[in-house]
Amino acid sequence: MPWLSDVGDAAVRLAATMPEPLRKILRALPPQPPSFVLARLLDRVLLPRLDSPARAAWSGRVVQLDLDDLGLRLRMRLDARGFGVAPAGASPAVTVRSTSAALWRLVRGVDDADRLFFERALVMEGDTEFGLLLKNTLDAIGPLWR
Template structure:
């Protein structure tokens, strides 16, 4: 859990979701692809992401009506252009995705509670889950945004 506060469960208000659902999906998918590219070599090795090469993914934020489609290529991750069938689709609410990223919720628990849907290549889903589970998110997040807390004495 990062830090010691749990993220409250929330739902995106319907008017906001209706607006977001009408916006182009490419900009958020581009940000997702760039974030994934940033992590390769810094957070995970190229060898670890090799099984993902040539695969297409859809990340669906249910309560926003947002579906981000990315694919893994030899040059890195990029926005996947529709129409195509993704190899793997992962869907949840924004609140549940945040809880997963903060490790406040276990993916298996959310899956069996039907709050996380995984469709498509289940073996690929397991590879992705194990890859994400191996990341020390606290260290990654602390590099990006230092968490408030007791200050260490100056040396």
């Protein structure tokens, strides 16, 4: 899916220039539709690269991703079938806040998580041990997209 890199780059450019009325519409969306899209994408690019211990450690844990520039909140968890939308009432074990541009740089391997954390472009809150497990697992896997 090499075309997805172009789509991601275009989405980041769109986020940077999006008019405020459109941002308000995005903020009003329920989290389930964009979370579903992210879960399907993670099933394709991340799940095959997770080993059994990582899958076991992540299983059932809710991860919330807040894209501040878009006003989107994405909530997912891993179970035996793969990534899915987290139930509405489930508390996140970890919340990651970022902009779409910073997240895309991380996913593409342009910047590493430590640099983005240091610059406060990526903020993680919640279960510190689980957050470090996520970060270290993703660091070991390397860029998810090139």
